[in-house]
Amino acid sequence: MDILRDLMFGFSVAMLPMNLLYCFIGVLVGTLIGVLPGIGPPAALSLLLPATFHVPPVSAVILLAGIMYGAMYGGSTTSILVNIPGEAASVVTCLDGYRMALQGRAGAALGISAFGSFIAGTASIFLLIFLAPTLAQFALRFGPPEYFSLMILGLSILVYLAKGSIVNALIMVCFGLLLGTVGLDPMTGVPRFVYKITTLMDGIGLVQIVIGLFGVSEVFLNVERTFKQEILKTKIRGLLPNREDWRRSIGPIGRGTVIGFFLGVIPGMSVVIPTFISYTLEKRLSKHPEKFGTGMIEGVAGPEAANNAASCGTLVPMLSLGIPTGAATALLLGALMIHGLRPGPLLITESPEVFWGVVASLYVGNVMLLILNLPLIPLWVKILKIPYHYLFPLILLFCIIGSYTTNNNPYDIIIMIIFGVIGYVMRKLDYEAAPLVLALVLGPIMENAVRRSLVISDGDFTVFFTRPISAFFLIAGLLILFSPLLLKKTRVSAELRAGEE
Amino acid sequence: MKINRLGTCICLFVLAVCVLGTTPAAAQDYPKGPIQLVVPFSSGGATDIFWRTLGEQFSKNLKANIAIVNKPGGGGIVGMSTVVTAKPDGYTLCAGNSDTLDITPLFTKDLPFDTINDLTYMVKVANFPQTLVVRTDSLFKTLDDVIAFARTNPKKLKASTPGFGTNPYMALQLLNYDAKAEIVPVNFTGGGENVTAVLGGHVDLGAVALPPVKSQVLAGKIRILAIFSKERHPLYPDIPTAYEKGYRQTLVDTGMGIVGPKGLPAEVIKKWEQVVQTTLKDPAVISAIHKFDFVPDYQTGDQYKKEIVDEFALFKKIISQSK
Numbered sequence: 001m002d003i004l005r006d007l008m009f010g011f012s013v014a015m016l017p018m019n020l021l022y023c024f025i026g027v028l029v030g031t032l033i034g035v036l037p038g039i040g041p042p043a044a045l046s047l048l049l050p051a052t053f054h055v056p057p058v059s060a061v062i063l064l065a066g067i068m069y070g071a072m073y074g075g076s077t078t079s080i081l082v083n084i085p086g087e088a089a090s091v092v093t094c095l096d097g098y099r100m101a102l103q104g105r106a107g108a109a110l111g112i113s114a115f116g117s118f119i120a121g122t123a124s125i126f127l128l129i130f131l132a133p134t135l136a137q138f139a140l141r142f143g144p145p146e147y148f149s150l151m152i153l154g155l156s157i158l159v160y161l162a163k164g165s166i167v168n169a170l171i172m173v174c175f176g177l178l179l180g181t182v183g184l185d186p187m188t189g190v191p192r193f194v195y196k197i198t199t200l201m202d203g204i205g206l207v208q209i210v211i212g213l214f215g216v217s218e219v220f221l222n223v224e225r226t227f228k229q230e231i232l233k234t235k236i237r238g239l240l241p242n243r244e245d246w247r248r249s250i251g252p253i254g255r256g257t258v259i260g261f262f263l264g265v266i267p268g269m270s271v272v273i274p275t276f277i278s279y280t281l282e283k284r285l286s287k288h289p290e291k292f293g294t295g296m297i298e299g300v301a302g303p304e305a306a307n308n309a310a311s312c313g314t315l316v317p318m319l320s321l322g323i324p325t326g327a328a329t330a331l332l333l334g335a336l337m338i339h340g341l342r343p344g345p346l347l348i349t350e351s352p353e354v355f356w357g358v359v360a361s362l363y364v365g366n367v368m369l370l371i372l373n374l375p376l377i378p379l380w381v382k383i384l385k386i387p388y389h390y391l392f393p394l395i396l397l398f399c400i401i402g403s404y405t406t407n408n409n410p411y412d413i414i415i416m417i418i419f420g421v422i423g424y425v426m427r428k429l430d431y432e433a434a435p436l437v438l439a440l441v442l443g444p445i446m447e448n449a450v451r452r453s454l455v456i457s458d459g460d461f462t463v464f465f466t467r468p469i470s471a472f473f474l475i476a477g478l479l480i481l482f483s484p485l486l487l488k489k490t491r492v493s494a495e496l497r498a499g500e501e
Numbered sequence: 502m503k504i505n506r507l508g509t510c511i512c513l514f515v516l517a518v519c520v521l522g523t524t525p526a527a528a529q530d531y532p533k534g535p536i537q538l539v540v541p542f543s544s545g546g547a548t549d550i551f552w553r554t555l556g557e558q559f560s561k562n563l564k565a566n567i568a569i570v571n572k573p574g575g576g577g578i579v580g581m582s583t584v585v586t587a588k589p590d591g592y593t594l595c596a597g598n599s600d601t602l603d604i605t606p607l608f609t610k611d612l613p614f615d616t617i618n619d620l621t622y623m624v625k626v627a628n629f630p631q632t633l634v635v636r637t638d639s640l641f642k643t644l645d646d647v648i649a650f651a652r653t654n655p656k657k658l659k660a661s662t663p664g665f666g667t668n669p670y671m672a673l674q675l676l677n678y679d680a681k682a683e684i685v686p687v688n689f690t691g692g693g694e695n696v697t698a699v700l701g702g703h704v705d706l707g708a709v710a711l712p713p714v715k716s717q718v719l720a721g722k723i724r725i726l727a728i729f730s731k732e733r734h735p736l737y738p739d740i741p742t743a744y745e746k747g748y749r750q751t752l753v754d755t756g757m758g759i760v761g762p763k764g765l766p767a768e769v770i771k772k773w774e775q776v777v778q779t780t781l782k783d784p785a786v787i788s789a790i791h792k793f794d795f796v797p798d799y800q801t802g803d804q805y806k807k808e809i810v811d812e813f814a815l816f817k818k819i820i821s822q823s824k
Contacts, residue, residue, distance in 0.1 A: 042543065043571075049553060143703035184575060187688050189608040189665040198582050198613045201575030267697050268690075321700070322716040324693040327543060334550040337712070340792060344716030407543075408572050409579070448690065455687050456659050456703060 003129060010356025014364050019062050019357070022055070026063040027365050030070020031372060034077070037084045037215060038207050038402020041071045042327040049335060057339035058354050062361040064335055065315075068328050069121060069362070072271075072311050073369045076113045076304055080106055081380055082395050084215030084402075088206050089271040089307040091437050092279045094214050096292060096299030103295050106381050108241040112249050112297055113304040114373040115241070120257040120305035121366040124312035127261050128319075129359060135265045136320040142266050144456060145464050147449035149473035150266075151442050154273055156477040158435050160280040163293040169435040172426075176439025179204055180447075187451050199411040206440060208403045208416040213433040215399050216420025219392050221427060240377070241297070249301035252282045256305030264313020267325040271310045272441045276434075278306035312362070319355060321345060531591055531769050532565035538759070539595045541580025543573035547692070547712045551757070551793055552596045555626065558786050562776045576666060577601030578612060581760070585614045589621070589762040591769035597760040598629065599753075600667055603813035607820055608666045617810060621765040622758065624777045625800035625808070627790055629755035630711045631672045631729045633660070633743075636699055637722055639706075644727040644746055647706065651682035658684045660706040661698040663691050669708035671816060672729045672753040678819045679748040699723065710755070711794040729753045736791055750819065756798070756812075758805045770802050 013019065033044040044067050052060035075086030080097035093113065100109040142150075155173070162169030182193040183203030194200045241249070256278040263274040282298040283289045292299050314325040322344030324330035336343045341351055348355045383391070403416040423433060457463035465471050538556060542548045549571060556567040572580030581601055587593035602616045614620075633644065641647045651658050662670040665688045673686050687704055689695045692713035699707035700722060707714075707723075711734070717723040727743045728734055729751050743751040759773060780786055781797045790797050800808065 049550065053554075053557070140697065140701035143698065143701055184609065185665075186690055187665055189605075191609065191611075196611055196613070198575065198579050201579060202573065268694055317697075322720075323697050323700070330693060331550075334547065337792060338550060338554060338789075342716045342719055345720040345722065346716070407574065407579075408570050409574075409583075452687050452689065455685060458656075 006352065006356050007129065007360065009352070010358075010360035013058060013353050013357035014062065014360035019059050019361060020364065022059045022063040023066050023361050023365050024368055026066020027070035027073075027369050027372065030067035030072075031074035031369065033067065034071035034074020034086050036402055037078055037086055037211050037398055039405050040087045040207070040328075041068045042331055043405060044071070045328060045331040045335075049331065049338075052335060053338065057336070057341050057351070058357045060335055060339060061332065061354060061358050062365075064332055065358055065362060066365045068332070069308065069311050069365065070369060072308050073114065073117050073373055075307070076117075076300075077110065077380055078215075078398075080109045080113065080300070081384060082215065082391075083218040084395065084399060085210050088210055088437075088441070089275055089310070091210055091214065091272065091434065092275040092303040093300055095279070095434060096294070096296050098218075099293065099295035100297065100300065101384060105295065106384060107377050108245050108297065109300050110377045110380060111240045111374070112245055112301050114370060114377070116249065116253045116256070116301045116305040117308040118366055118370040119253050120260065120308040121312060121369075122363060123257050124261045124309040125359060125362050125366070128312055128316055128362075132316050132320045135262075135316050139265050139267055139317050140321070141469060143467075144449045144452035145467050145470040146473065147268070148446055148453055149464055149470040149477070151446035151449060153473045153477035153480070154277065154438070154442050155446075156481040157277060157280045158438055159481065160284055160289075161276065161432075161435050161438065163290075163432060164430055168431050172431055172433070172436040173439040176436035177443040179209070179436075180440050180443030186444075186448055197411075199409055199415075203444075204415055205403075205406060205412055206437075207406050208412045209419050209440065210437060211399050211403055212416040212419025213423035213426070213436070215395065216416060217423025217427060217433075219395055219399075220420060220424040222388060223392060245297050249297055251285075252278070252298045252302030253305040255281060256302035257309040260306030260309030261313040264310030264325075265316045267317050267323055268445070269310075269314075269325070270441050270445070271307055271314070271326075272437070274306040274310045275303040276438050278302040315362075318343065319347065319358070322347065531766075531772055532563055534592065535566040535568050536563070536591070537568050537570055537593050539570050539572050539580045539584050539593070541572055541574070541577035541595060541597075541601060543571055547710070547793060548596070548598065548757070551627075551790075551795065554789055555780075555786075558780050558783070558789075559776055562780050563772075575609075576605045576664075578605060578609075581616070581620075582613045584760070585619050585762055587762050589764040589766075591761065591765055591772075594623070594759050594761045595620075596757070598668075598757045599755050599809060599812060602760075602809050603816060604666050604668065604671055606813070607816055617806075617813065619763055620760045621763055621770065622760055622802045622806035622809070623765070623770050624774045624802055625756050625758035625798060625805035626777055626781070627757045628730065628796040628798045629668070629757055630734055630794065630796065631669050631753045631755065632709055632711050632714065632740075633672070633676070633726045633729070634699060634707045634709055634714055634718075634723050635705070635726060636702060637724050639724070641706070641726065642724075644741065644743065647684075647726060648680045648682055651680070651684050655683035656685050658682075658706060659687050659704045660684050660708050661695050661704040662686050662688050662708045663695045663710070664688050668753050668755045669695075669710060672751060673708040675729075675751040675753065675816075675819060676743060676748060678822070679743075679750045696723075715794055730796075734794075734796065736794065750815065752812075756800075756805060756808055757795070758800070774801050 033039050045064055075090035076093045078084045078086045079090040079093040080101050083094050083098040085091045097109045184191055184201055259278050260274040263269055279299055282302045283292045314329050317323045317325050318329040324333050333343050400413050403412045540549050540552050553569050556569050560567045581595050584593055584595035606616050635641050660673055695709050696713050698704050714723050725740050728740050729743050731744050778799050781799045787797055
């Protein structure tokens with residue numbers, strides 16, 4: 001088969017000692033970057049970009065791609081250990097991953113996260129190889145109306161995200177939507193909620209909000225409780241996931257991979273969204289949905305698989321069409337351009353060694369990452385044993401570094417602190433941060449999508465229903481919203497009948 | 502600690518050497534240390550990669566390290582505002598382009614600084630051409646087709662742009678003004694979304710900077726109808742310019758240059774002008790710039806400023822007339 005032959009060719013390129021070295025450096029740097037909160041792949045990529053100028057193109061791209069998904073592996077580490085999302089996509093891992101760590105099961109969480117990422121990454125690579133051209137063409141059919149409907153679907157699953165009061169969750173959604181409007185209006189350039197503060201012109205940074213709401217607020221809460229010294233004294237039970245964990249996680253990993261990959265292919269789709277969808281799907285499918293948020297391993301396995309699959313998915317439009325789907329892929333494209341390569345439909349025919357070499361190195365990189373991450377788990381777990389009064393200043397330091405280095409802007413630190421306080425208050429009053437984050441990500445995409453759709457359709461609202469993909473998502477969203485009503489009827493009548501007997 | 506006389510003598514000697522060794526901050530010695538170049542856009546974009554590539558070249562000729570720092574936000578305003586308030590010693594500079602310098606001020610009121618008067622324009626480096634494109638299977642084969650259709654069907658044609666207040670957006674508005682057409686802009690966020698919208702057929706036309714579409718053009722998926730420069734692009738001699746077709750006002754070339762805080766010493770400006778002029782003569786550098794589809798264009802600081810000021814006045818006039 002042609003593809004197998006090309007793949008073998010790719011492996012022959014990827015396994016060259018020099019390329020293996022670059023791959024290793026890439027994934028190592030990527031993991032470190034991922035572990036540090038706030039600093040994401042784009043920052044690392046741009047720092048290392050000049051180093052790649054004098055390096056052959058294949059090696060350069062292997063290095064840079066390694067950084068990209070290395071970061072995805074590393075991002076969950078701090079989420080699980082100290083409730084700080086390594087990057088926005090790891091927010092969901094905080095919800096159950098951190099709880100597991102508090103119960104002494106950090107090793108299992110880290111382990112399933114690493115394995116889940118590996119399985120998802122490997123599977124996605126095969127999906128990429130076989131489906132890339134078709135998927136890329138499909139992705140092009142996503143115009144503004146389709147984005148809008150997809151966001152509606154995303155919002156409708158929010159209801160399931162709530163652990164406690166749904167009303168509180170909805171309030172948080174509104175708050176998140178409001179926060180998303182801050183900045184210059186993308187369609188008309190009018191400043192909204194900027195109050196002449198220059199930093200706010202581009203909106204409030206997602207990274208700063210997330211680090212503040214999750215990481216900093218957790219520090220505040222723990223410092224308050226520390227005098228009781230209860231939290232981290234729980235015995236550490238087992239360093240790796242056990243049989244039971246695997247049994248429960250296999251399904252979520254599979255589903256997460258599919259969700260992550262196919263959603264990641266859509267250009268402009270934030271990697272955050274598939275993780276949320278995976279989480280709520282697992283919650284919905286679980287026999288004990290109310291336990292989600294207290295340390296359910298499905299809530300870690302699914303989203304972690306989803307975020308790795310999604311970053312692989314974002315490579316599809318980039319490699320087959322030459323379209324950047326986000327900051328990281330834009331950098332990769334730039335790197336290709338600098339080396340005189342032409343990313344786009346011609347890449348695979350003009351420079352097959354680049355295309356197949358990169359694809360093969362993705363697999364090699366995944367293996368390397370698994371080997372790298374597993375032995376580190378006992379090390380990470382030991383960190384939890386550091387007395388909290390030494391640990392929390394370090395945590396805060398990393399939070400500050402992470403917030404600052406995104407934009408080299410000191411005001412971002414202030415934003416982080418403000419949201420740390422807000423997060424603290426929210427936790428005290430029983431408001432959850434997850435719905436806020438989802439709304440913050442979805443809101444702007446949705447608003448832009450609906451406005452562009454209406455400009456394109458000259459104000460005609462039926463455009464959302466007449467386009468097949470858009471209609472599909474809208475109906476799916478409505479179904480999800482109303483499904484409890486339908487299911488409740490059957491459950492209630494079953495209970496009634498059971499009660500009568 | 503016993504301080505003996507020998508120790509004291511040595512200390513005094515060293516101190517004397519330090520004091521006498523310093524000369525008043527002589528700009529002739531510029532640059533004495535690393536220079537920070539703020540790129541007010543996020544890492545990874547064409548602009549960022551361009552400046553990183555050039556930064557290396559300039560470093561060599563300046564014999565000083567150039568550290569690129571990304572400070573994105575507000576179409577370049579956030580990053581530039583940090584340079585406006587920096588010390589005018591030539592060690593904190595900003596990479597500028599017309600998005601930030603003369604287009605954003607047109608549309609956004611109450612900016613934290615005046616882009617024309619609060620900055621020293623040091624040197625211009627290159628032009629960043631903008632284009633009008635369609636999908637290859639579109640019915641429009643030339644710019645004239647588009648204009649003809651647009652005139653008889655006002656507000657029917659939709660053209661995607663990378664955002665409100667960007668250069669392609671300006672180009673579209675200028676074209677509308679010049680050609681008396683009414684093509685409706687649909688503002689996306691960035692070149693990537695822009696190109697995707699055109700490829701997916703969600704809009705009829707696209708106003709795009711040249712680099713993001715290049716690979717699509719080479720693959721035969723997109724056709725460039727016109728370039729909005731004064732002269733034909735050296736790498737694409739077959740593509741007509743809007744200017745030569747008679748649309749004299751539709752000139753949007755995105756002058757990329759370096760600016761600094763107000764009050765920079767003349768020697769610093771001269772040094773940069775020298776270095777840029779030399780660097781841009783190097784064929785390796787020219788070919789590197791061409792890889793981005795940018796066109797090297799050396800102008801002195803004063804010429805650069807004049808260009809921006811003129812462009813600003815022109816845009817202002819047209820925007821006020823089209824309201």
